Amino acid sequence: MSATLMDYTKEVPVVEGTPTAASLDEAISKPLYTFPKRNWFIGLAISGSMLLFGIITVTWLLWKGVGIWGINQPVEWGFDVVNFVFWVGIGHAGTLISAILFLLRQKWRTGIARFAEAMTLFAVLCAVQFVLFHTGRPWLAIVYLFPYVTQHGVWVNFISPLEWDVFAVNTYFTVSAVFWYVGLIPDLATLRDRATTKMRKTVFTILSLGWRFSNRHWQHYERAYLIMAGFATPLVLSVHTIVSFDFAVSVIPGWHSTIFPPYFVAGAIFSGFAMVQNVLIVTRKAFNFEYLITMDTIEKMNKIMLLTGSMVGFAYLTESFIAWYSGNPFEQFTFLNYALGPYGWSAAVLISCNVLLPQLFWFKKVRTSLLASFILAIFVNVGMWFERFIIIVVSLHRDYLPSSWRMFIPTVWDFGMLIGSFGLFFTLVLLFVKFLPSISMSEIKSVIPGAQPSHHGNGAHHG
Amino acid sequence: MANSLYSIVATFESPDTIIKAAKAVRDAGYKKFDVHTPFPVHGMDKAMSLPETKLGFVTLAAAILGAVGMISFASWVAAVDYPLVIGGKPYWSWPAFVPVTYEIAVLASVVLTVVIMIVFFFKFPNISHPLHDTPYMKKVSSDKFGVSIQAQDELFNEKKVRELLQSLGGNVDAVYYSDEFINFKPQLFEPKFLLLLAGIAMASSAGGYLLWNKILFLPPYDWMMEQQKVKPQMVSNFYSDKFAMRQPVEGTVARGYIPYPYKDKxxxxxxxxxxxxxxxxxxxxxxxxxxxxxxxxxxxxxxxxxxxxxxxxxxxxxxxxxxxxxxxxxxxxxxxxxxxxxxxxxxxxxxxxxxxxxxxxxxxxxxxxxxxxxxxx
Missing domain, CATH: 1.10.760.10 (Cytochrome c-like domain)
Incomplete structure (x- = not known):
């Protein structure tokens, strides 16, 4: 089929050039069959060392208790909850790309959806460990986090936002994992048929469940994918909404605010896209996927970051205005303390990284520059981490009673958990790109030129 | 493999030809045929005259099950089995149960839809289908589009089928299976296997019960029982009189105490x-x-x-x-x-x-x- 068939879409092509389906299979499954480059091992060594630091921290934490962190009254929530909210936020990009952009028929998502979904899973794993370890005795967590029947006859409290959070994050992780696995099944079957060693053949045969590419199956499969996307879309919005309830339902100045749910969701998408952008640019370069993950995709991601970044900036303005307009002296003090208090430098970092620097994306030259996209995405991640730091630590450290004011000084173990979570995340990402197809083969094959019938009249319920 | 014919297959090069082929096979009256494509081809359901999928009803049932089940459970816990006054709210504060109900409805519908689709719609896991591991399957899993007409079809006639597929421009082949292979059925319900399942279920529930209800309350996990604090009647080496219990400071008045001025009067x-x-x-x-x-x-x-x-x-x-x-x-x-x-x-x-x-x-x-x-x- 010739490339002229693409004219009917009047869209920018999803992939560059005219690759054939067979060459796509070859290119995407290549990392699985070739010995990794030296850079991969260097990356694994670095992330593995960070993970090791995290493992040592957690071991010491389980032995000694959460007292090794810098938390104390009145800052009872420190890096643990900051990192939890940060990682859950990052996890939002994957489902947004795979579900919301799927429903909106954004075909450019094809190249990055699989990748972003995997990052969602890894980010939520990183987030969950913080909640688990900050309970103090995580081996008992199942008893008091889940409605589990014990000899005490005590049930969890369904009125608490923290309990809603347990349900939201667990549902989100499970649904993301199911979504990801269902998307993988056809690719696993392709890998099964390409397998050259017995070991690979066995593993992929079991994992692909016996998928036969039958259209009688594709019919249900496509419907299931649509249903899951439909459910995942409100789910992804509900998860960070419920995370924001952890704060908004309380009466702490700086937390007790009705704007929190949309503000948190916008921030989550913002930071999630930044993280996807960072990892994407590296992977694209490392595996020569430039023609699959095109510059057009990266530019569109930058545009979403510009949009959500401006939404977050607007939320900051609204919050500050309402703090002044409310006439509540505690609220007003908290917002003055954000900017002028002892942690004022963090507000400066926040405003410059989250509000000012992303405005550079208005320039097409910046949007289409790999280096600029990469650096700005890092800044966005730093800024979003500081946003959670300000909301949690800076709000708490000066509460209603000046006699209980206290500075929060993180210890080496606070940083150990943070660095360890990055180590866990990047180790999982590196293993993922080596052992599984990081781009959905069956999906990208369906959007290359000539992949669909030319008489495009009867595909009423396609996806 | 010496063997019976499973189906006559043909591979095509483009989506246009496979749609045409599917329509032709359908119009020829075959019922037990299937189309295999590396990705869903638009318009194929219509070309094969497949009825609309019923999967949506499964999802609806699962969502209702999840939502009703969760809100009933939360209501029973909070209002019946373990009522606690929290923040002065009524026991049955149903608006507070909406988030968990929503989450469980989503969880139930997604998980049950996928599980029921895989197990009942696809009849998976099934890794011993005659089409597996054939050159045909290896082609359609990569970039070819295939049609397969089963020998079990009522109208099946090997020569006619071959001619039809050849006339459509397909690359025709045949898939055989060995009787031994196809008649092999894993004995899912044989007593040994069921016993194994029952054993696993019992071991895991007993283990969970022991861990969370017994072991974690035994030494050394019971260290919270021994705390460094003074209790009544204990000896204290801190005070010179060795009493852990202290007298209240002089002039202390107990809460709610009202003096009785008429002693001896x-x-x-x-x-x-x-x-x-x-x-x-x-x-x-x-x-x-x-x-x-x-x-x-x-x-x-x-x-x-x-x-x-x-x-x-x-x-x-x-x-x-x-x-x-x-x-x-x-x-x-x-x-x-x-x-x-x-x-x-x-x-x-x-x-x-x-x-x-x-x-x-x-x-x-x-x-x-x-x-x-x-x-x-």
Whole structure:
């Protein structure tokens, strides 16, 4: 089929050039069959060392208790909850790309959806460990986090936002994992048929469940994918909404605010896209996927970051205005303390990284520059981490009673958990790109030129 | 493999030709045929005349199941089995159950849809289908589009099928299977396997029960039982007198303490103290309960001084004497509070309100046992 068939879409092509389906299979499954480059091992060594630091921290934490962190009254929530909210936020990009952009028929998502979904899973794993370890005795967590029947006859409290959070994050992780696995099944079957060693053949045969590419199956499969996307879309919005309830339902100045749910969701998408952008640019370069993950995709991601970044900036303005307009002296003090208090430098970092620097994306030259996209995405991640730091630590450290004011000084173990979570995340990402197809083969094959019938009249319920 | 024919297959190069081929096979009247494509091809369902998928009903049922189940469970926990007042809200604060209900509805619908699709719609996991591991499957899993017409079809005639597929421009091949292979059925319900499943279920639930209900309460996991804090009656090496329990600081007043200024002055008590309670039914019932508990062992159930103690303790005089009947309430209050002769003080056992209620009950007894003629009418 010739490339002229693409004219009917009047869209920018999803992939560059005219690759054939067979060459796509070859290119995407290549990392699985070739010995990794030296850079991969260097990356694994670095992330593995960070993970090791995290493992040592957690071991010491389980032995000694959460007292090794810098938390104390009145800052009872420190890096643990900051990192939890940060990682859950990052996890939002994957489902947004795979579900919301799927429903909106954004075909450019094809190249990055699989990748972003995997990052969602890894980010939520990183987030969950913080909640688990900050309970103090995580081996008992199942008893008091889940409605589990014990000899005490005590049930969890369904009125608490923290309990809603347990349900939201667990549902989100499970649904993301199911979504990801269902998307993988056809690719696993392709890998099964390409397998050259017995070991690979066995593993992929079991994992692909016996998928036969039958259209009688594709019919249900496509419907299931649509249903899951439909459910995942409100789910992804509900998860960070419920995370924001952890704060908004309380009466702490700086937390007790009705704007929190949309503000948190916008921030989550913002930071999630930044993280996807960072990892994407590296992977694209490392595996020569430039023609699959095109510059057009990266530019569109930058545009979403510009949009959500401006939404977050607007939320900051609204919050500050309402703090002044409310006439509540505690609220007003908290917002003055954000900017002028002892942690004022963090507000400066926040405003410059989250509000000012992303405005550079208005320039097409910046949007289409790999280096600029990469650096700005890092800044966005730093800024979003500081946003959670300000909301949690800076709000708490000066509460209603000046006699209980206290500075929060993180210890080496606070940083150990943070660095360890990055180590866990990047180790999982590196293993993922080596052992599984990081781009959905069956999906990208369906959007290359000539992949669909030319008489495009009867595909009423396609996806 | 020496063997029976499973199906005649043909591969095509483009999506246009496979749509055409599917329509032709359908129009030829074949029922047991299938199309295999590396990705879903638009318009194929129509070309194959497949009915609309019923998967959406599964999702609807699962969502309703999840939502109703969760909100009922949360309501039962919070309002019936473990009611707690939280933030002054009612036990059944149903708006607070909406987030968890929503999450479980999403969880149930997604997980059940996928599981039911895989198990009942696809009949998976199934890794022993005749098409597996054939050159045909390896082609359609990569970039070719294939049609397969099964030998079991009523209209099946190998020559005719080959001709039809060839005329459509396909690359025709045949797929065989060995009878032994296709007749192999894993014995899912053989006793050994079921026993294994039951064993795993029992071991995991017993393990979970032991871990969370027993082991975590045994040493060394019970270190919270031994805490470095002082408890009553313990020895303390910190204080010079070795007592862990301390006396309150001089001049300390207990919460709710009201001083009693008429100690040793029963007449003043009778003069200045006034019963704050009215003889309502509620007050009299309280007074009766407390009288029967604290007073009746010595004074008798009707206050006649007929002790139940069989001489182990001296019998008190009757409460129906003219003296007691003539006392103001304050005098009786004084006796209960401070004791009299061998009667000890009851101020720590009987609260102030209860003392006044007892007095009203005693007045009722006195009137009942010394009723006037006018009372009887």
């Amino acid at each position: 029963p007449d003043d008590a009778g003069k200045y103290l006034v019963n704050p309670l009215l003889p309502t039914k509620q007050v009299l019932e309280l007074g009766k309960k407390k009288f029967l508990t604290f007073c009746s062992p010595c004074h008798g159930n009707f206050g006649q001084g007929d002790s139940r103690l069989r001489g182990q303790f001296p019998n008190p005089p009757s409460l129906h004497s003219d003296k007691v009947r003539g006392w103001p309430d304050g005098n009786i209050y004084h006796v209960i509070t401070n004791g009299q002769n061998v009667m000890p003080s009851y101020q720590y056992q009987v609260s102030r309100e209860e003392r006044w209620a007892i007095i009203l009950y005693i007045r009722t007894l006195q009137r009942a046992l010394n009723a006037k003629e006018s009372d009887l009418q």
